[in-house]
Amino acid sequence: MSNTPPDPLPGIGQIVQQYGLRAVKKLGQHFLFDLNLTHKMVQLSGIQSTDLVFEIGPGPGGLTRPLLAIAARVCVIETDPQFLKHLAELGPYFDTQLDIHIGDALRFDLDDLSQQQPYHVVANLPYNVGTALLVKWLTAKNPKWQSLTLMFQLEVAERITAKAGERPYGRLSILTAAMARAQIIMRVPASAFTPPPKVTSAVVHLTPLPPSNQYPDLEGLAHITGLAFGQRRKMLRASLKPLAAGLSMPVSDWLHQNNIAPTARPETLTPQQFMQLATSISTTGPRPPRRGPAFSSKTP
Numbered sequence: 001m002s003n004t005p006p007d008p009l010p011g012i013g014q015i016v017q018q019y020g021l022r023a024v025k026k027l028g029q030h031f032l033f034d035l036n037l038t039h040k041m042v043q044l045s046g047i048q049s050t051d052l053v054f055e056i057g058p059g060p061g062g063l064t065r066p067l068l069a070i071a072a073r074v075c076v077i078e079t080d081p082q083f084l085k086h087l088a089e090l091g092p093y094f095d096t097q098l099d100i101h102i103g104d105a106l107r108f109d110l111d112d113l114s115q116q117q118p119y120h121v122v123a124n125l126p127y128n129v130g131t132a133l134l135v136k137w138l139t140a141k142n143p144k145w146q147s148l149t150l151m152f153q154l155e156v157a158e159r160i161t162a163k164a165g166e167r168p169y170g171r172l173s174i175l176t177a178a179m180a181r182a183q184i185i186m187r188v189p190a191s192a193f194t195p196p197p198k199v200t201s202a203v204v205h206l207t208p209l210p211p212s213n214q215y216p217d218l219e220g221l222a223h224i225t226g227l228a229f230g231q232r233r234k235m236l237r238a239s240l241k242p243l244a245a246g247l248s249m250p251v252s253d254w255l256h257q258n259n260i261a262p263t264a265r266p267e268t269l270t271p272q273q274f275m276q277l278a279t280s281i282s283t284t285g286p287r288p289p290r291r292g293p294a295f296s297s298k299t300p
Contacts, residue, residue, distance in 0.1 A: 028128035
């Protein structure tokens with residue numbers, strides 16, 4: 001590859017036309033051509049010139065370009081081979097080191113790819129794997145990520161950042177609160193994408209809590225929240241009744257002991273209260289076995 005790139009750098013629309021690129025619906029692809037929006041997303045991510053950054057699903061490179069303009073090293077992970085040639089051709093236009101990895105992002109361990117160095121993730125995530133990737137990063141053991149700046153459907157973004165009592169609040173909100181601070185930093189209308197999705201999108205910025213403040217028993221937290229939100233219209237004394245076998249007291253007494261009304265419903269409890277319940281179960285005795293993964297892409 002030549003170190004002297006042609007001039008000027010072709011626009012995103014020109015690249016799409018030149019290479020015949022197309023969004024694949026089954027891969028959840030929606031192209032973001034508006035470089036004002038992608039530059040703003042990168043600016044709000046807070047990445048610096050010395051940072052290592054991962055981008056998932058770069059597609060035509062609308063977000064890749066402003067990342068390359070700032071970060072010291074950019075690693076992109078792309079599963080769709082139609083984008084690989086033009087992504088490789090971006091390298092000579094920037095001083096930044098560009099690494100391209102081919103495959104399903106769910107199968108990559110970013111800590112391994114970074115060689116255990118701290119990194120950031122900035123990505124317009126494909127809709128079909130966005131939640132699964134977030135859960136994977138939140139539940140990783142001793143993760144090296146320093147921030148995640150991720151675009152989701154607005155509905156998912158609201159579930160990630162919801163507080164107790166808010167309608168979107170649920171298991172994903174609690175998992176996030178157990179491991180990180182999260183906030184919606186910008187909204188993106190459907191009209192900004194090609195093809196336009198049927199929903200508004202939003203960018204969520206997450207930073208990890210200090211290790212001493214992260215909740216260590218995610219399996220226990222998943223168990224409690226799975227029971228509670230699996231029957232979210234029921235009072236806790238009913239939805240948590242399966243725990244009775246592992247307790248030395250009635251469920252209502254156990255809830256009272258944790259300063260929680262047995263008649264409360266799950267959406268009224270804070271993440272800290274759910275963590276308190278999970279901790280008390282682990283110290284009280286064994287809990288009934290769970291089925292399936294602790295948290296998954298279907299976490300409500």
